Amino acid sequence: xxxxxxxxxxxxxxxxxxxxxxxxxxxxxxxxxxxxxxxxxxxxxxxxxxxxxxxxxxxxxxxxxxxxxxxxxxxxxxxxxxxxxxxxxxxxxxxxxxxxxxxxxxxxxxxxxxxxxxxxxxxxxxxxxxxxxxxxxxxxxxxxxxxxxxxxxxxxxxxxxxxxxxxxxxxxxxxxxxxxxxxxxxxxxxxxxxxxxxxxxxxxxxxxxxxxxxxxxxxxxxxxxxxxxxxxxxxxxxxxxxxxxxxxxxxxxxxxxxxxxxxxxxxxxxxxxxxxxxxxxxxxxxxxxxxxxxxxxxxxxxxxxxxxxxxxxxxxxxxxxxxxxxxxxxxxxxxxxxxxxxxxxxxxxxxxxxxxxxxxxxxxxxxxxxxxxxxxxxxxxxxxxxxxxxxxxxxxxxxxxxxxxxxxxxxxxxxxxxxxxxxxxxxxxxxxxxxxxxxxxxxxxxxxxxxxxxxxxx
Numbered sequence: 001x002x003x004x005x006x007x008x009x010x011x012x013x014x015x016x017x018x019x020x021x022x023x024x025x026x027x028x029x030x031x032x033x034x035x036x037x038x039x040x041x042x043x044x045x046x047x048x049x050x051x052x053x054x055x056x057x058x059x060x061x062x063x064x065x066x067x068x069x070x071x072x073x074x075x076x077x078x079x080x081x082x083x084x085x086x087x088x089x090x091x092x093x094x095x096x097x098x099x100x101x102x103x104x105x106x107x108x109x110x111x112x113x114x115x116x117x118x119x120x121x122x123x124x125x126x127x128x129x130x131x132x133x134x135x136x137x138x139x140x141x142x143x144x145x146x147x148x149x150x151x152x153x154x155x156x157x158x159x160x161x162x163x164x165x166x167x168x169x170x171x172x173x174x175x176x177x178x179x180x181x182x183x184x185x186x187x188x189x190x191x192x193x194x195x196x197x198x199x200x201x202x203x204x205x206x207x208x209x210x211x212x213x214x215x216x217x218x219x220x221x222x223x224x225x226x227x228x229x230x231x232x233x234x235x236x237x238x239x240x241x242x243x244x245x246x247x248x249x250x251x252x253x254x255x256x257x258x259x260x261x262x263x264x265x266x267x268x269x270x271x272x273x274x275x276x277x278x279x280x281x282x283x284x285x286x287x288x289x290x291x292x293x294x295x296x297x298x299x300x301x302x303x304x305x306x307x308x309x310x311x312x313x314x315x316x317x318x319x320x321x322x323x324x325x326x327x328x329x330x331x332x333x334x335x336x337x338x339x340x341x342x343x344x345x346x347x348x349x350x351x352x353x354x355x356x357x358x359x360x361x362x363x364x365x366x367x368x369x370x371x372x373x374x375x376x377x378x379x380x381x382x383x384x385x386x387x388x389x390x391x392x393x394x395x396x397x398x399x400x401x402x403x404x405x406x407x408x409x410x411x412x413x414x415x416x417x418x419x420x421x422x423x424x425x426x427x428x429x430x431x432x433x434x435x436x437x438x439x440x441x442x443x444x445x446x447x448x449x450x451x452x453x454x455x456x457x458x
Contacts, residue, residue, distance in 0.1 A: 044105075047331025047389030052361040053102035056109030058369040065137030066371050071111050071364065073099075074136035075353075076118030076128065078145050083122075086345075088143050091164050091353040092117055093344030094335075095141040098357045101338050108364045111371070120144035126153060133157035138373060140360045141353035147171040155455040160373050162360040162380065164353035169443030173400070173452040176373075178380045180355035180388055181319070182400045185442040186450060190227050191433035192317025192406040195420055196264075196292045197233070198428075199315070199408065203292075206263025208236040210278055210291075214244040219441060220268030226438040236260055242274050250274075250281035258287050265289055270296040276305060283310045290315050295348060298322065303414040314411040319393040319403040320348050321425065324416055328425035331390035355388030359397060393427045400450065405429035 044051045065072035075095040077088040099115045107113055116136060118128040122145055129150035132139055139161040144150065148168020154161065160176040169185045171177070197203050207228070209221050225235055238260035240253045247253075257265070265282075269275045279291065291311075295318045302311060323346075326332040335354050339346050363379035364371060381398045393405035405427035408420040418424050444452045 045330075045389075046334050046358060047329070047391065048387070049331070049358060049362075049389030051102075051105060052358065052365040053105040053108060054110075055106035056111075056368075058109035058111055058371065060369050060371070062370060063137055063372045065135060066111070069111055070114050071108060071371065072114045072116060072135060072137050073140045073360075074116045074118055074132040074138070075140050075142045076120060077143055078120045078122045080119040080121035080124075081145075087122065087145070088349055090339075090345045090347035090350035091141065091143045093342070094339050094346075094350035094353040095164075095357050097339045097342035097344050098141075098354055098361075100342060102361060108361060108371075109368055118142070120146065122146060125150040129153040129159075133159050137371075138162065138360065138376065141356040143349060143353065152455045158373075160377055162356050164349065164356045170452040170454045173444060173446055173450065175451050175456065176377060177400075178359070178377070178397050179400070180359045180386055180397055181352050181392060181395055182397060182402055184400050184402065184450070185444065186437055186439070186446060187402055187434050188223065188227050188437050189319065189402040189404060189406065189433055190231070190435050191404060191428060191430055192294070192408070193224070193227065193231065193292075194430045194433060195317060195406055195408050195428045196290075196315065197231070199420055200264050200290050200292075202263035204233055206236065206261065206289075207233060208238045208240070208257065208260065208262045208265060210240060210242065210265055210267040210269060210275070212242045212244055212269060212274075217244075217268050221266075223437055223441050224266060224268060226441070227435055230435060235266075236262060238262060242269075242278065247274065247277070250277045251284065253278060254281035254285040254287055257282065258285050262287065263289055265291045267291060267293045269293075271299060271302045271305075276311075279314075280310055289313065292316070294318075295320065297411075298348065298409060298416060303411065303416065306411055306414060309413060312412055315419075316409050316411075317406045318348075318409060319395075319406050319427075320351055321391060321407075322409060322416060322418065325418065325425050329390050331388060334389070335391065351388070351391045355386070355391050358388055359383065359386060393429075402434060404433045 059068045061067050077092040079086050079089040081087045099113045103112050120128050125144040125146040126149055141164045143164040147166055148171050151171045151174055162178045166172040172185055211221050238256050240256050290313050293316045297314055297316045321329045321332050335351050363376045366379045367375040383398045384396045385394045386397050387394050393403040395403045407418055407427050409416045410419045421428050447453050
């Protein structure tokens with residue numbers, strides 16, 4: 001079975017609600033080996049990364065949430081959101097499983113990890129942050145859709161975070177904030193667009209976007225338009241804009257694209273009913289062109305919908321290794337073993353939270369007995385190449401810079417397959433892939449250190 005997959009919230013937080021979760025390949029001991037012994041023996045590695053967990057003699061109540069024997073961290077997701085029960089549950093499940101995995105090895109330098117699990121429930125991020133401010137050493141691997149509302153409280157109480165993801169511009173560029181997979185507002189990883197243009201040279205003169213009246217989708221589309229303009233590519237501007245409140249029919253839009261003679265389509269939309277209605281209408285009027293999107297389209301929901309093949313033109317770029325590559329990428333296999341072994345749900349955001357936990361744990365280990373927030377921040381600020389043991393393309397957490405690489409998947413029927421680079425498990429890393437974004441789209445003011453100034457003390 002396939003896990004639900006989602007690499008990053010890019011345009012419209014509500015789009016997350018569309019993504020379900022499922023399980024992916026479980027470990028079997030049918031080869032005659034002792035599965036328990038084998039797992040224990042491999043606990044000192046997570047893919048290419050040596051485990052940061054183990055016994056030790058670290059001591060001292062060095063900071064809030066740190067004692068001789070314990071480190072208290074906060075984590076969580078929005079699983080209690082009434083309109084979408086279980087929203088991003090895979091993130092909390094991943095961190096919980098990683099805490100157990102780490103504690104089984106002895107903790108961090110002998111200190112066991114205690115996790116305070118929070119439910120942001122979409123609208124409760126402020127109360128979550130107020131609780132975390134009072135008891136946690138740091139926040140680790142969390143993802144709250146409304147993090148922007150809570151950011152002023154996090155900054156005020158000086159609570160550092162190694163987030164699973166951030167959404168709001170002030171949260172994304174905030175002080176004392178690190179991410180294993182950064183998506184800063186002022187930089188963009190264009191390697192996926194470059195890879196798409198290599199595969200589909202017709203994009204150069206025949207590309208347009210499936211736009212929307214949704215402000216989030218419109219902003220995402222404007223960002224891509226700005227990046228493409230720097231690559232000497234301009235949207236054809238066929239005049240298609242879907243209504244965020246819904247459209248009675250999508251055939252007129254499909255006819256517009258046909259009359260406009262598009263050769264390829266970009267979408268910042270996620271696979272909601274409107275997007276699928278648009279694809280079905282394109283198929284009906286005979287517009288047979290590649291649709292290029294992002295990791296939001298890598299989902300079990302879409303693979304099931306595509307039983308008739310109407311989505312066989314879907315291509316998407318990702319910086320994470322897909323679950324189909326687990327046989328090639330030990331870190332993906334390890335993630336599935338750990339989280340599924342704990343009864344948790346698996347998805348790309350779960351891998352993202354796992355990478356954040358490993359980044360934090362590595363830094364915490366390096367601090368030894370002197371486990372302070374300042375030490376962990378200093379250690380992470382010096383990490384300029386991070387893959388989570390091979391879960392994703394290399395990023396620069398220390399400088400809050402995105403990956404420079406990507407891979408492309410194609411959907412055929414119900415199956416996703418890596419088509420570029422041709423070698424499964426490899427990434428495409430073109431030169432000058434990270435580009436500056438239009439300042440008008442940042443959503444916040446940055447100082448000379450690229451830190452959002454909104455909540456900084458004057």
